[in-house]
Amino acid sequence: MKELNVKKVSMASVPVESVPALLDEEKVAFQPINTVNWEDFPYNPVVEFRIAHTEDTILLHYKVKEASVRAVAGRDNGSVWEDACVEFFSIPAGDGIYYNVECNCSGTLLIGAGTGRNNRQHASQEVLDKVQRWSSLGREAFPERIGECGWEVALIIPFSVFFLHNITSLDGKSIRANFYKCGDKLQTPHFLSWNPIELPAPNFHCPEFFGMLNME
Numbered sequence: 001m002k003e004l005n006v007k008k009v010s011m012a013s014v015p016v017e018s019v020p021a022l023l024d025e026e027k028v029a030f031q032p033i034n035t036v037n038w039e040d041f042p043y044n045p046v047v048e049f050r051i052a053h054t055e056d057t058i059l060l061h062y063k064v065k066e067a068s069v070r071a072v073a074g075r076d077n078g079s080v081w082e083d084a085c086v087e088f089f090s091i092p093a094g095d096g097i098y099y100n101v102e103c104n105c106s107g108t109l110l111i112g113a114g115t116g117r118n119n120r121q122h123a124s125q126e127v128l129d130k131v132q133r134w135s136s137l138g139r140e141a142f143p144e145r146i147g148e149c150g151w152e153v154a155l156i157i158p159f160s161v162f163f164l165h166n167i168t169s170l171d172g173k174s175i176r177a178n179f180y181k182c183g184d185k186l187q188t189p190h191f192l193s194w195n196p197i198e199l200p201a202p203n204f205h206c207p208e209f210f211g212m213l214n215m216e
Contacts, residue, residue, distance in 0.1 A: 002195045002211035004031060008171065009052045009059070016132035019154040020061050028052050030063065033086075033181050036190075037197045043067075043190040047181040049086070053170050053215055058157040062086040064105070065150045068187045071106035074141030076128045080104040082185040086153065090177035091207060093165045098176075098207050101161065105151045106141060107133035113164050117205035127163050132156040146187060176210035 009026045030048040045066035052059045069084040081087070083104035091098045100120070102110040109131060111123035133139070136152040159167040179194040182204070191202040195211035 003214060004051070004211065005214045006216060007052045008216040009054060011054050011057075011059070016154055016156050017134040019059050019134070019156065020152065023050055023052060023059065023061055026052060031179075031194065033179050033192050033194050035193045035196045037193060037199070038191060038202055041190050041202065043188045044192065045181065045190065047086070047192060049179050049194070051213070055169070056159050058155075058159075058170075060088060060155040060157065061152065062103075062154075063150070063152050064181065065148065066183070066186075067148055068144055068146045069105050069137070069149045069151060070144035070183075070186060071104045071108065071137070071141050072143060072185075073104055073108050074106075076109050076111075076125060077122045078108065078110065080108055080110045081182055083108075084151070084183050084186060085181070087180040087182065087204065088177065089180070089204065089207070089210065090175055090213070091210065092159075092162045092167050092170070092175055094175070096207070097164055098210075099162055100205070101131075101155070101157060103133065103153055103155060105135060105137050105153065107135040107139050107153055108141070109133065111161060113162075117203070121164070123161065123163055127161060130158050130160055144187065170215040172215065174212055174214045176207060177213045178204070178210045180204050
């Protein structure tokens, strides 16, 4: 199981588009999302992420280079996993309830919570609106673009996103989590993970294969 130490940083009113520069300044290193778990889907685009936390938020920055991109899901809680999509799954309270935060390349989100793949509860729009998003490709939906494309997204995720819990601090906690890259309806579908998944078919809803984040 992979483990990652997550630095605590200070950010006084830093806008989301400045998160990459802040993480540069704080020397937060990128981690690869490069585990090909299923031989039927061998495509391995270049994907990396970095993560930090503050008093009341999680900061995420993804960088991707892949053979095509699309952002058809134009509204939150839509089918963002069918687009060029990066994902963060975590168990913030250690009680078996995990959250999926899925973001396509235009910053459209899906957030859900529950103990398994089925019967997940979606976050309300009020909760979703509190997540600040920046995309290097802009925030508008668009159909698939064929040809190598590099893109980035940054997210400021307040602890209120964990809407079934009352999380006030992650200081000193260790939480189970995994990071993914997918694109179910891209020209070349793929399903990459940070921590390996030992299952016979693509499935990201598998907390038994989450890695560990040790929060500073």
